[in-house]
Amino acid sequence: MANRRKVIAGNWKMFKTVSEAEDYAIKFLEEVKDVTDLDVVLCAPFTALHALKNELEESIVHLGAQNMAWAEEGAYTGEISARMLLDVACTYVILGHSERREMFGETDQDIAKKVQQALAVGLTPIFCCGENLKLREEGKAAEWVKNQVASALSGISKDDLLRIIVAYEPIWAIGTGKTASSQDAQEMCANIRATLTELMGSASENVPILYGGSVKAENIGELMQEPDVDGALVGGASLDPLSFAKLIKNASPM
């Protein structure tokens, strides 16, 4: 039996000012302070990270960003580097989210470079992959996601791959209220693990694979029952501290 971490990560996307984030952190910490059986991550906008660093210090909640530059530093107007994220106590960073791929033109090559840069400074990448509705309906979802995983992760050493989290987020399930069935989520997460096995051998058993797409307090329990679903990346349902705390408690294996 694999000894994988369970992870629930909230992706706030482009929501919350500094004061809203601080207010959230106070309420959220009160609710989740005794959670020990899974890793809890809040991926906040850049502008809220420093304030959250202060609020979350010495708590069980880890801090993450939602994107970063592939370059180390330099003349890249508007970009944020991996070291800047470390500086505000981030330990995680979401990379390759479908919204960045679709709306901001990020390619598999960009994402591969970002994953390498994150690993180089010691951040844990939450690498996102997932198919759109057309690909799913054409029966091409598994192949598409396999290619996304292989092209972003194939240049990475086996040891470094052990430090990655993969999030499977079917685009048709994001923000639509349409969750993949837990069987579909399991099937795709198992396929991703098989691709990881091709890259890193049986150590893939230790890589957490999350599901994302309309996850809520009501459906997390069922998803977590699946053997290859090790947690969730949660958008809309992470925006309210009390309901996100409820989701986390429902995800808990205890």
Ligand SMILES: O=C(CO)COP(=O)(O)O
């Ligand atoms: O994109 C997501 C998380 O990264 C999922 O968003 P929703 O949970 O709002 O569907």
